[in-house]
Amino acid sequence: MEKIKVRGAPKSWQRSTSPLTICPGCQHGVVAELLCDAVDELGIQGNTIVISGIGCAGIDAFMVDMDAFIMCPHGRTCDVATGIKRALFGKPIVVALQGDGDCIAIGAGSLISAALRGEKITVIMANNANYGTTGGQLAPTTLLDQVTSTTPEGRDPGLAGYPAHVPEMLVPFRGVAYAARGAVNTPANYQRTKRYLKAALQKQIDNIGLSFVEILSACPANWHRTPVECLKWIEEKMIPEYPLGEFKNADRID
Amino acid sequence: MEKIKVRGAPKSWQRSTSPLTICPGCQHGVVAELLCDAVDELGIQGNTIVISGIGCAGIDAFMVDMDAFIMCPHGRTCDVATGIKRALFGKPIVVALQGDGDCIAIGAGSLISAALRGEKITVIMANNANYGTTGGQLAPTTLLDQVTSTTPEGRDPGLAGYPAHVPEMLVPFRGVAYAARGAVNTPANYQRTKRYLKAALQKQIDNIGLSFVEILSACPANWHRTPVECLKWIEEKMIPEYPLGEFKNADRID
Amino acid sequence: MTRGEISIDERYCLGCGYCVHFCARGCIVIPGDRFTTMGYLLPVFINLERCNACAVCAWMCPHQAIEVYKYVESGQNEPEDISSG
Amino acid sequence: MTRGEISIDERYCLGCGYCVHFCARGCIVIPGDRFTTMGYLLPVFINLERCNACAVCAWMCPHQAIEVYKYVESGQNEPEDISSG
Amino acid sequence: MLRVAKMSQRILAQGNTAIGYGAVNAGCLHFFGYPITPQNEVIEWFARELPKRGGSFLQAQCETAVINMLLGAGSAGVRVMTSTSSPGWALMQEGLSALANAEIPCVVVLVQRGGPVQGTTQHGQMDYLSATRGGGGGGYRDIVLAPASVQECSDLVQLAFYLADKYRNPVVVLSDGLLGQMMEPLEVRTLDFGPLPEKDWALKGLALHKDGKRRALSCLAGFCFQEVYESYLDFIQHLDEKYRQMADSEVRYETYQTDDAHLLVVAYGYAARVSLEAINMARDEGLKVGLIRPISLWPFPSEAIRQGATRGGDFLVVEDSLGQLVEDVRLSVNGQAEVHLLNMLSRHMRTPAGMILPDIVLEGIRKLA
Amino acid sequence: MLRVAKMSQRILAQGNTAIGYGAVNAGCLHFFGYPITPQNEVIEWFARELPKRGGSFLQAQCETAVINMLLGAGSAGVRVMTSTSSPGWALMQEGLSALANAEIPCVVVLVQRGGPVQGTTQHGQMDYLSATRGGGGGGYRDIVLAPASVQECSDLVQLAFYLADKYRNPVVVLSDGLLGQMMEPLEVRTLDFGPLPEKDWALKGLALHKDGKRRALSCLAGFCFQEVYESYLDFIQHLDEKYRQMADSEVRYETYQTDDAHLLVVAYGYAARVSLEAINMARDEGLKVGLIRPISLWPFPSEAIRQGATRGGDFLVVEDSLGQLVEDVRLSVNGQAEVHLLNMLSRHMRTPAGMILPDIVLEGIRKLA
Amino acid sequence: MEEGSSIRHEVIMSGTGGKGVLVAGQLLAEAGMQKYNYVTWTPTYFAAMRGGSCECTVILSNEKIASPLLTKAEVVIVFEPSQLKDFEARVKQDGIFIIESTGLPGVKRQDIRIVKVPAAETAVKLGGIMAANLVLLGTYVEITKAAPAELVEIEIERRFGGNEKRLSLNKQAFRQGMLLAAREQNWY
Amino acid sequence: MEEGSSIRHEVIMSGTGGKGVLVAGQLLAEAGMQKYNYVTWTPTYFAAMRGGSCECTVILSNEKIASPLLTKAEVVIVFEPSQLKDFEARVKQDGIFIIESTGLPGVKRQDIRIVKVPAAETAVKLGGIMAANLVLLGTYVEITKAAPAELVEIEIERRFGGNEKRLSLNKQAFRQGMLLAAREQNWY
Ligand SMILES: Cc1ncc(C[n+]2csc(CCOP(=O)(O)OP(=O)(O)O)c2C)c(N)n1
Ligand SMILES: Cc1ncc(C[n+]2csc(CCOP(=O)(O)OP(=O)(O)O)c2C)c(N)n1
Ligand code: SF4
Ligand code: SF4
């Protein structure tokens, strides 16, 4: 009998050399892992540039063995991604890796504009229903009634608005080729989400339009739950508000 | 026989005292007139505050006899409107009056965020398919192939993206109570658009959510057409891309 | 039939021609030899007979240069403004 | 039946417990008296008999602390990585 | 000046939460903000406390929005504020100068972190020039107040609201990560600075104006309007006069043991506290050294410093940046004395947690005194 | 320094379009921009000309996006630029300091208009402090070059690209509405400033790196990385050294008739041209007056001015703002001479079209010389 | 180009947006490029698109031009009657003040030469008021000889080449302006 | 409050995020509020949420406190063995260095008093490692008498009042820490 390795960190994974780490059970690490998996399976490691926004989700860019702009100014991830994509005349595969706050609060204008332009980039939004980095404040994705440090009585839509549904919102945009929402709270969802990511990257490889994948991601530190409790919360609270699936999958846009 | 006046400038119209004027045949003046008409018919002149963005459309705020913040920083119209609405604890009727560039280029994030919050304001976007003020550059609403000073060969979607359809985009937002698109290129459209505006303001009076009306508006100076030719261009080119109508009309949001 | 009349304020008219275009009854023309105070071509109301005070010209004037009047029997009370047509 | 084994790297494990939760075969436990180098509770692989090298524990580990091995007849050529399940 | 109108309790508070107490005691019921370290305690305080007090709190989508919400709320005549840190401050530059142009009062608290901008999430004093020189597009001045204790965080926010209303101009309170995070006893109290004119210019809907006439504001004040300012230059001249008046009336500073000093330390914020300790240590060693602590960074206490210079002492500027405050000291001293700088390269550790500590300042003093 | 590598034609060009010629002759194939008066000719030039030359032009949704697109494109190692006016400049402050922090070269042209910010759509010189002191969150320095002719608009843009690459830092070209709109003969030419190191740090995909290793950049350079900078303070120290090196090597200025002058006028940009005329007029009257025109506003030609001061002359600063450049002149003079200011309140008309004209400067000179 | 001699022409043109002030100045500057080493054309205007006052200064010279802006110029042309008063003061002593002649209030200064040109009337007669600027430019060129008329005509052709009707109107207007000047050399 | 006398206590506490360093310092500062006119608690930490080194300085005094930050303090408590070397130097001469005792490399200085506390072990025994901070705080309070133990206990109750289990664990840990100190007064 011989022992062979069947699974370790993905090929394009890289141990972070940064003093910044993520909390125990933070699923942003799984988001990074999935990206690496998808990149490895598509064989595009050497040609991919990752742009991450500021936030816990941005730390993911430390964990990939690909060229990366790590933690660009908050919310400007799609703009920086656009800059590099255009500078290199469309050649590299450019991934914008964002937290939900980065993507659809301060970054809403950048995302919408990239979508209007049909910018050939892939946007991954890690949705942990709060601002992880700064200590758990309201995000556009915070659920109604969810307690955060800036909605201490729970999110009241009359004052703080409604949860943002980003892939759904992107569907009518002509420039958007792909929009999906996944989760990593079960092995099945892990695999499904990986397929979404690969499909999204493929749209970019095929030069069709902007592709977008949202991934629900546990934040034990700010949900004030154990990691395993977080998985349940995702299943019972988040997924009903944020249904998983592909919302758009266009072979061409015009 | 006696001669009675049946129509002059609307009651809440005011002759601008500003040295800024608009070009002959610019329909932004009609947008301002319509707003005054709607305000007059609803009897809310004394309680309405108009916030205009920077741009030719912003000059409209000079023309209303209502409290006004005229030409707030470019694109921030919804934010300024939010500030004043909240400062006065929701009491006044607040109208954000924007050009298309102000609204959905630089202002996209502000509009989206106000829509997510269901901010109780009314947004009017004058769509003239270009940046009027600065001399006719590309706007997100510029038609495909339309020549502007920054798309001298016509708008190429591969480089400069696709026309923005704002009311359509706002439909899925829970915080949006009303979304419509009108035009003022015919007397019938003038009247129809006035109904949209009144309906939009009524949503705010009823405290339901954000209401939005886009109005197609001729820009003879930058379309390089006579005013009357512009009307034809609206009918033949703009309306097919930007269909008129109500896209959302919700009696309550939740 | 209703009879109407309009007045065009030369100070505000910018000569765009919309009023001419929109008056279904052909009551307004731009002669070409008359100018506004700002130097634009001035439209002129020519057809007192046909004007029915429909106010369309005033609605469509972007510069609020037009006022519309209607002839009524003295003492008759008409709505002040028919703009909401 | 396939037999497998995993190794947990104490330097990277943050003791979140996902591997324990997700191993359908109960191969991993957190005893509670063992700690990682960073002071977190350390999970321990306990069930060499039941592990089938499904790699789910490794997928779900956010900190890439797990490696999964599979026992094969010597010389047999297996796919390198079954992660794409 | 410090007339206490009402005093309630003594609590242990962070600089960041003291800001909240100061604001509500100044009658501020409106806060718009966006999370950012190291000022999150400020926004979280308002999120928790304002609703209880009948006020309104809103977390905006970004800082650019925040400052424009202040523009809106301030136009309505209410007292309104925000708080941010360096990257957020950078995003507020256009809005800040719009506020100055439209002459809308508001208070902005800047809890500085180590830069350039994003730089770190910890303390720093690298936004001095931007706060005092007016950030983005220029041509305006904001009063800048720099607290050096938790109590002052609260008191100066109240003063800031008063000055903002007095001059119809934004006022900046320049704190830093250390001051924001540290705790000290805070006397929760209301200060009284005297009466202010009515805000007859505020937008409220014309039905609410005594004269029934509309009010209009714009951030192109001198360009668009001919009611208030006849022309652009009238407006600019008005600004010039207003800024001069501020410069004449609103200089604030504190001195410590300056009378016999041969060496004058100049520092603000946390660096001033550290310097004070060092001065005490130096005095114990018999060194004649004193402190000038600017409280208003703009207008700068140039006169006080100039006097120090003409009395013959040299200067040591202590600041946690590569050298910004030192420019104002040099401008004030105007060649009359030597001006030395002890900057952030003297921090006690090389990580972002490194600080300028009293021993290091003492060494600096020893070399010069 | 001005080694002309290639010269093609002489045309009549606006300052704004000269910028375009300068850029493409410097090998810049990437422009991101947003319309704003009075620089629309710049962005329209690139929209028209870049596609013809195989380059890429993009009109972004706003200036905040623009500067971050520069951050992205600059990271890829290409020469990239934008152009804007004061309100847009204000919106770029966070991005600009991110560029400095990440050490990404790029060129930003700022065609100043009358402020504060939105202020007017016409010329002004009110962004001097913000350009030289570093706008929003602070702690960084950009080289700032100020052309005073159409030819210089083109030449200094080329120099700007060279310096940006040399120091891996943004370089600002500070123009104004007048300079941007005016036309003069332009020699369309390529300048050669010598060789530059390879951009081995650029992000291109790791397959394209010789060592096959990944490259990473961040605007938290000293906070996150331990590969390039061991710690935050190592990074800050590196910045400090870099800025010192710039200050030592990159000072540029021009003097005119200073040798025997009793009065030295200091002015940049359009005000320098106007002042030159006034000096000629004054010389005709026998007044001994000269001009120092800073070309690099940062680093500032302090030494040249200090020398002027020690020779005993007084100074007259002419600038179309309420007084910004005058701070740097005072800092340089350091009390060795009187420094007077002729500012925008001396414009010939009160509308935004008002300008500082030669006669007014001559009057100012007469009073002092 | 005349070697060695120091020749300089300076003119301020003023009007309102859309009246072709800036274009007239540019045609002169472009034509001047062929003859002079140094040329400046400097506009100032209010709002780019929507009218408002607008002005430009053109200097043609064989020597380096210091200021492209002038307090006073040798020649000032006013396209817009209402601006007369503002610009009277900006004509240098013994300079020339070229003004549109329709319905003018009197100019007070005695130390300058005043040239009244019925530019609008002339242009309308030729086919369009928008050519009034070319009439005034023609007058200026004929009086000052700042640039050879042929060079200006080449520039007119370059600029309006695409639009035959407009081109011929403008050329006629320019020549008519020159003619008016020639005929009325003694207007004061 | 002892009138007139000049009493001052200063302590630097250091550890990594999540180890309760900041909380321990705050409890001390809150308790000190009752006894002293002047109190400062000053933290520094790396990233708010995700661990990393963290430190706080507490000063209790009857006189105005100049710097809330100190190069050296009378007492330094190190919660994290790996930081020992960095903080050894920050104990004032004749000061006290309170350190977690598990698996330590030797401290070199001879001029300070070293107090080794098996805080982690003690806390685990009592029911949870997260109470180690309270053990160390107990030791500190017992040794220095900076604040009366009862005042600290009131603060513990205030803070953990909602969570009975945690409260009792923390109270026990605090007392155990005091006990350890009392028992081992002669450790050096
Ligand atoms: C301009 C600016 N504003 C605010 C911040 C502070 N900040 C850092 S990350 C962040 C939000 C993080 O939330 P999200 O994007 O959801 O990412 P997460 O941490 O939840 O993964 C904020 C507000 C900043 N760095 N820059
Ligand atoms: C920050 C900023 N960027 C750019 C500008 C210049 N600017 C003024 S209005 C405008 C756009 C106007 O277009 P739109 O909103 O469509 O209004 P329109 O003039 O077409 O009615 C621009 C770019 C500005 N004033 N501020
Ligand atoms: S705070 Fe939340 S999102 Fe951030 S690292 Fe911790 S668990 Fe992850
Ligand atoms: S440029 Fe266009 S939008 Fe602006 S005033 Fe003129 S016609 Fe209207």
Ligand code: SF4
């Ligand atoms: S519509 Fe109005 S502005 Fe246009 S021509 Fe008629 S009256 Fe004049």
Ligand code: SF4
């Ligand atoms: S009121 Fe009607 S009929 Fe009369 S002129 Fe106007 S459009 Fe014509």
Ligand code: SF4
């Ligand atoms: S999933 Fe990974 S980090 Fe979590 S306990 Fe298991 S090995 Fe440790």
Ligand code: SF4
């Ligand atoms: S590989 Fe599968 S069976 Fe084996 S430990 Fe991991 S999850 Fe359990």
Ligand SMILES: [Mg+2]
């Ligand atoms: Mg998040």
Ligand SMILES: [Mg+2]
């Ligand atoms: Mg528009």
